[in-house]
Amino acid sequence: MNNYKRQFFKLITLSFVSTVFLPFKILYSATKKIINQNLSNEQKNIMFNEGTERPYSSPLNHEKRTGFFHCANCGAKLFSSKAKFDSGTGWPSFTESLPGAFKTKIDYSLGMKRIEYHCAKCGVHHGHVFPNGLTKKRFCNNGLCLIFIPDNN
């Protein structure tokens, strides 16, 4: 009998939690808009469902030219190549973003607390920002969410 009670309370708690948080989730996803109509399904999955591309899959891992990284959905300028570094994690990594490029949100998925960031202009998910060393941050960005435009273009 106790077991049933426990199940019952679990169900009540779960439905309460989802009722309270669902509107936030809907509100959050409502701020994201498809601007680039040519996004692939993989890009959409990362940008709109907070997916993650396979590590070491992005050609931007090896991008070393000077220029700027833009949002693949809305074109907003997000990172300077000066902030890019090789983190060895398999995703394009940056020590800092351009001012005002992103907004952040605490993400508890995968059973841990991480800071998720999304494009301040169009709202799509880009990656997570982690502490790195004493003062530096590491923006771990999905390459599929970025478009690189070299300076002399």
Ligand SMILES: [Zn+2]
């Ligand atoms: Zn954007």
